[in-house]
Amino acid sequence: MTVAFAELRERADRRWQELNDTAWIRVGGGVSGEAAGCDDVIEAFNSELESSGTTGTVTRVGMYGLCYAEPLVDIKTPDGPRVWYANVTPEQVPGLVAQHVKGEQPVIAQAFGYEPAHEGDVLHGVTKLEDLPDVAVQTRIAMKNFGDIDPLDLLQYIANGGYAGLEKALDGMSPDQVLEEVKGSGLRGRGGAAFPTGLKWSFLSGNPAKEKYILCNCEEGDPGAFNDKAILESDPHTLLEGLILAGYATNSSKGFIFIRQGHDEPINAARKSIVDAYEAGLLGENILGSEFSYDAEVVLTGDSYVAGEETALMEAIEGKRAQPRYRPPFPAEAGLWQKPSNINNVKSLAYVPQIIARGGEWFKSVGTEKSAGTALICLTGDIERPGLFEIPMGLTIRQVLDDVGGGAPGGKRIKVLQTGGPLGGVLGEEAFDTEIDFDAMSAAGAILGSGGIIVGDEDVNVVDLTRALIAFNQFESCGKCFPCRLGTTHMLETLDRVCMNKAYEEDFALMDRIGTSMKVGSLCGHGQLGYNPILSAVKFFKDEFDDCINKHAGPVGAFADGSMITPTQTRP
C-alpha cells in the first residue's frame, strides 16, 4: 500500500470508529427521501437530541432503495444491533430517542428490520433486514454503500473499502491490465445499448492522442428511472472512482460528469466528491504518488431528453443545442471538442471499482452468461413496494414483481408493464416470464434500457398510457431529423384520435409507416426507437385499441372526463 493511501485509510478508520462510538442515527435522504418528508424527521431528531441532552450523531445518508419504507431511519447504539424503522414521522421521534437512543432498547413494535451487533445475536420479534424478501433477493455491488454512509464524506467511503480498487490499480497494475480486467468481467454498458464496456474503452486506449476524455452520462431524462441520480446522491465516490479508473485504463486526461440542471442533490454530491478527491490527492497531478494525472469536472445541461444521447451530450458540454452528430467520426476518434472521447453510463462506471478490487472473474460469476452482474431496477407505479433494487441478472420479471415488489396494491392484477423508458416497450402478461438480461429482454420486444419498470394494474388503460409515452417522445424530439420531428407529432395526433374514438382501422398501417420512416430516417435512438411503445402495446393489447377504433367503446384517459391537458406541444 502506498504511504499516501495508508494515511488516508488510517484517518478513515478513525472516523468510522468515532461514528460508531456513540449512538448513530441514519436517515435515508435523496430526492425520494425528501419527497417522503425525511428532512422533517432529521430536524425532529436533532432538536430532540438537544432538548433531551442525549449524545448521538444524526446523518442524512443516501437512499437504501426501499423507497416504500421512507422516511427510513436506522439507529445503532455502540454495542447494540442496528435497527431500521420504516415510515417514521416526526411525532415518533421523541419515543425513539428516549427508548432506543438513550435507553439503548430497540422499539420492537415499530422496528422494520435489524442487523445484529455480533454474529448469532437475535432480536426477538423483528426480522433481519437481509431476510426481508426484497432485500434477500438483492446482490448489492453498485449499491453496496447505499444507506450506510454519508455520501458527502470521503472518509466514510474509504472506511468501507472505497478507493481500494484505484489504489490496487495504481500500485501494481498497468493500464492494460486494468482494461483486461474490465474486458474479462463481461461488463456491458448500462445506458441502454449494452455494448461491452471493456471493448468500448479499448477503442480509446488505442488512440495515441494526449488529450482524451471520459464522459459520464447522468442526464437520465428517462421518466421512471432514477438509479443514476441515486448513485450520485447516495454514493458519489463510487462513480468518481470508476471514472478515474476508466481514465487510467484508457490513458485519458480528464473526466466529465454530465447532469441535468435542477437536480440539486446529485449535482451537489458530485461536486463535493470532486473537491474532496482533489484535496486528498485522488485527483489532479500524480494521483496517490503515481505517474498518473487526471482531472474531473461536473458539467450541467439544460432540460433536454436527447442531451443524453452520446453525441448530443458532447454538443451540450460544448454549450450548443443538444442535437446528435453524424457518425463517423465516432467519439473515440473525434468526440468532445474533436478530442477522442468515451461515453459511459453512471451505473457502468459504478461497478468498476469493485471489478478491480475483487477481480473480473468474481463479477462474471454474478448474473447470466451473457449479461454479467446485476440490474438496478427502479420499480414504480401500481406496486406494493416501489423502490430501487439491485438484483442479479437472470431473475424473471415475475420474480421481481412478486418477490421484490409484492404485487399490486389491493390484490389487483398486474396488467401492463412499461420497461426501458419511453423508447422501450409496453408489455403484457405473456412477457412476464422473460428473464431480466439484455438479450432475453430485447428478444421479448422490451429493452432493459435504464432499468425502469413502471407497473400498471387492471385499471390502467393501455391506449392512454401509450399516448402519454408518445406525448413525451413528441415533446422531447430535438427537431434535427424531420422523420422524428414530424413523425412523433403525426403519431401523437393519430393516437389522440384513437383515444377520442375517432380513428380508423387504417390508422394502424399509418402509424406503422410513420414508425418505419422514423426508424430508418433518424440519426439517434430517439427517432429510431420512438415507435416502440405503440408497436409493443398493439402486440400485447390489440383488443384495447380495437375498443377505441372499431367498437367505439368510449373515449379513454383524459379524453373521457374532459380533463385533457396536452403538455406544451412544441419547443418554444
Add this chain to the structure above:
Amino acid sequence: MANEASKAADDVRTQIQTVLNGQNQPTVTVLSSLLEIQDVLHYLPNEAIEETAAFSKTTINEVWSVASFYTNFRFTPPGDHTYEICWGPSCHVMGAQQILKRVQDELGIDREGETEDGKVTLKYGTCLGACAQAPVIAIDHHHKGKITTEFAAKMARELMA
C-alpha cells in the same frame, strides 16, 4: 421615466456581467452562462442574451439558438412561487392527470404559465426524479410525494392566498 427605465436596464446588465465573469469552473460555455444567469434572475431578459453573446464572442443568433432549445429557459419573469407537477409515466399511472386538472382549476389557468395575479407559475415536469413516491409535485423545488388530489389543491390554494 425614460431615465429610470434605462437605469434599471443598466443595473440588470451589471448584474449579468458579474454572473458571467464570476464563473470559475474550467468549462465555461454559452449554455453554462445562460444556466448561471437564470439561476440568479430566474429568467433570461434580452440583456442576458446580448451580454452572453458579447462575453462568449459569438452572435446574438447563436445564443438564441441555445436558449430557445432547452425547455428550462424562460424569457419572462416567473411568478412568486413555482408549482411543478410531474407527468412522467409513473406519475401518470398514479393519477397525475387528475391532479394537473384540479390544480389548474384552483389556479384559474388552463396551461403552463403564470396565474393572473402573478403569484404562481405552473410547470409540467417530464420527470422530477422521485418516481417511487409517485405522484410527485414540487413547490419552489421542494419535492412532495404520494400526494392526493385534495392535498395538491390545498397547496395551490395556500400559494394563491
